[in-house]
Amino acid sequence: MTTGESAAPVAALRRREWGVIPWLGIALPRRRSLAVWRRNRDVFFQLWRTELVPPLLEPIIMFFALGLGLGTYVRLTGDVEYIAFLGPGVLASVPMLAAIFESVWGAYFRLDRHGTYEAILATPTRPEEVIAGEILWAATRGALNATMIFVVMLAMTPAYGLVRSPLAVLTIPATFGMGMLFAGMGLSYISRARSVSQLNYFFSLVIFPMFWFSGGFFPLDGLPGWAGTAAWFTPLFHAVELNRDLLTGDAGWATLGHAAWLAVVAVPSCWAGLWFLRRRLVH
Amino acid sequence: MTAIIQARGLVRSFGALRAVDGVDFDVTEGEVFGLLGPNGAGKTSTIRMISCVLPVTEGSLLVDGLDVRFYDREVKSRLGVVGQDNNLDEDLTVAKNLEVYARYFGVPRTAARSRIAEGLHLMQLTDRAGARIDELSGGMKRRLVVARALVSEPRILILDEPTTGLDPQARHLVWRKLRLLRERGVTIVLTTHYMDEAEQLCDRLMIMDRGATLARGEPRRLIEEHVGRDVLELHLTRAQRPATLAYLERAVGESGRIEEIEDVVYAFGARAEHAHAVEGIVGDAYRVLFRRANLEDVFLTLTGRALVE
Numbered sequence: 004m005t006t007g008e009s010a011a012p013v014a015a016l017r018r019r020e021w022g023v024i025p026w027l028g029i030a031l032p033r034r035r036s037l038a039v040w041r042r043n044r045d046v047f048f049q050l051w052r053t054e055l056v057p058p059l060l061e062p063i064i065m066f067f068a069l070g071l072g073l074g075t076y077v078r079l080t081g082d083v084e085y086i087a088f089l090g091p092g093v094l095a096s097v098p099m100l101a102a103i104f105e106s107v108w109g110a111y112f113r114l115d116r117h118g119t120y121e122a123i124l125a126t127p128t129r130p131e132e133v134i135a136g137e138i139l140w141a142a143t144r145g146a147l148n149a150t151m152i153f154v155v156m157l158a159m160t161p162a163y164g165l166v167r168s169p170l171a172v173l174t175i176p177a178t179f180g181m182g183m184l185f186a187g188m189g190l191s192y193i194s195r196a197r198s199v200s201q202l203n204y205f206f207s208l209v210i211f212p213m214f215w216f217s218g219g220f221f222p223l224d225g226l227p228g229w230a231g232t233a234a235w236f237t238p239l240f241h242a243v244e245l246n247r248d249l250l251t252g253d254a255g256w257a258t259l260g261h262a263a264w265l266a267v268v269a270v271p272s273c274w275a276g277l278w279f280l281r282r283r284l285v286h
Numbered sequence: 287m288t289a290i291i292q293a294r295g296l297v298r299s300f301g302a303l304r305a306v307d308g309v310d311f312d313v314t315e316g317e318v319f320g321l322l323g324p325n326g327a328g329k330t331s332t333i334r335m336i337s338c339v340l341p342v343t344e345g346s347l348l349v350d351g352l353d354v355r356f357y358d359r360e361v362k363s364r365l366g367v368v369g370q371d372n373n374l375d376e377d378l379t380v381a382k383n384l385e386v387y388a389r390y391f392g393v394p395r396t397a398a399r400s401r402i403a404e405g406l407h408l409m410q411l412t413d414r415a416g417a418r419i420d421e422l423s424g425g426m427k428r429r430l431v432v433a434r435a436l437v438s439e440p441r442i443l444i445l446d447e448p449t450t451g452l453d454p455q456a457r458h459l460v461w462r463k464l465r466l467l468r469e470r471g472v473t474i475v476l477t478t479h480y481m482d483e484a485e486q487l488c489d490r491l492m493i494m495d496r497g498a499t500l501a502r503g504e505p506r507r508l509i510e511e512h513v514g515r516d517v518l519e520l521h522l523t524r525a526q527r528p529a530t531l532a533y534l535e536r537a538v539g540e541s542g543r544i545e546e547i548e549d550v551v552y553a554f555g556a557r558a559e560h561a562h563a564v565e566g567i568v569g570d571a572y573r574v575l576f577r578r579a580n581l582e583d584v585f586l587t588l589t590g591r592a593l594v595e
Binding site: 038042119128 | 337339340341358359360362363365367369371373374375376377378382386387389390391392434435438
């Protein structure tokens with residue numbers, strides 16, 4: 004970045020208006036973000052036949068293939084059935100993928116290929132509001148996805164005991180928060196990406212390891228100690244543990260700790276999304 | 287007459303490159319103002335600064351009296367922008383494109399509905415309201431982008447190369463629509479590298495090259511000032527050149543001007559009798575073109591280069 008490019012956006016923020024925070028390098032997004040959220044919603048529902056079926060089918064397949072198929076051969080310590088162990092993992096990791104796909108692939112195409120953001124930025128809707136709308140939408144996708152998985156889990160509960168506490172409904176708002184966290188990460192990443200192929204790195208190096216090694220599919224006790232430590236630093240681990248406590252009703256201070264971890268990390272993650280992508284949009 | 291857009295010493299740098307290098311201009315309310323110049327002249331950067339999507343590096347730029355650096359939201363709410371690319375929302379239908387766009391301006395739903403119907407009617411797209419974007423022709427897409435820009439009822443319409451890539455019929459239709467909008471009092475600022483477009487549409491224009499202003503004014507006035515009424519354009523072989531040039535120097539050299547630009551000889555300020563005489567010297571009427579001077583000639587005389595390479 005040249006000095007001309009980095010200096011100018013700051014000047015654009017100097018105006019004294021509610022929500023403009025020069026030391027954060029952004030203006031706080033306002034109501035107009037909803038227009039961007041609604042745009043994505045409208046597209047989603049226009050394509051609902053293709054958008055709704057996969058997220059409903061995928062968890063069912065996972066529960067059958069892993070929970071019942073593989074699970075028959077898995078013996079966990081304690082008297083936990085493998086499918087019950089798997090529940091919180093699927094409920095966290097599949098919506099994570101939904102939020103990430105939306106904020107990486109979807110947003111990248113809107114940013115770089117379709118000129119969607121360029122068109123919006125010619126209107127009084129600000130860059131921060133475009134980004135905030137995307138974050139909210141990715142989180143909504145995650146929460147929608149979680150809702151569908153939750154329904155599948157409820158249906159399977161009489162036979163397999165997947166949902167054992169009314170607290171379990173809190174997994175849906177928790178997924179929304181987790182979705183915001185991942186959307187912030189995804190949007191920060193695409194703000195630096197220059198080609199579609201670069202997006203794959205993010206999936207191979209960040210998302211895929213996290214998907215498998217966050218304690219959602221197998222207990223981390225069996226891995227070397229450092230793997231468990233590393234997992235603690237990933238958001239998905241806390242999302243899985245939070246879901247586990249809420250689904251079983253075995254909630255305590257540790258549960259709050261996981262929620263707090265996610266909330267504390269979500270804030271800088273969303274800020275990074277706003278700041279990095281703003282730089283890409285205002286050039 | 288009030289200036290609805292006023293630029294003073296406007297600069298935009300990209301690193302070491304000064305894409306817009308100290309430009310001054312005024313756009314009067316209700317006129318069509320053109321920025322004419324080749325690629326890389328700084329036209330697009332200029333209008334992107336007006337639209338508050340490209341930050342100003344130096345100088346001042348006021349739109350309706352508002353500084354674009356500090357009043358982005360207010361300025362943008364007065365503008366309709368038609369960018370170089372048709373960045374329509376391919377995932378949405380024609381009418382839905384406009385509906386979604388109206389929300390970005392915060393246009394209330396009922397007002398939006400009537401404006402969308404009106405905009406589609408104005409741009410002759412009413413029967414395509416339910417169509418997908420990829421079902422539209424290039425001209426229709428362009429008109430839809432204009433309709434979209436009108437959904438906020440802007441006072442100023444900004445168009446970046448409105449007809450580039452369109453076939454002649456589609457271009458004329460877009461031009462007609464733009465003239466209609468001007469009659470309704472919309473101020474229009476457009477960029478183009480087509481001199482015929484500038485002549486067809488613009489009340490006043492500014493010719494730009496390499497970030498600077500070369501000339502400014504009404505199209506006919508610019509032509510008369512810089513090149514005179516008529517031009518003799520000669521496509522000569524090497525053998526035909528010396529005798530012709532010698533004649534032209536004698537006959538036109540005093541009152542007009544002779545320029546050799548690449549393989550073409552231009553005699554600005556030539557008259558019909560000179561054309562006849564040259565035809566006699568060359569002995570090949572196809573190589574001699576006597577015509578009215580145009581903006582291309584203005585650009586040629588100012589830069590020694592053609593507008594469109």
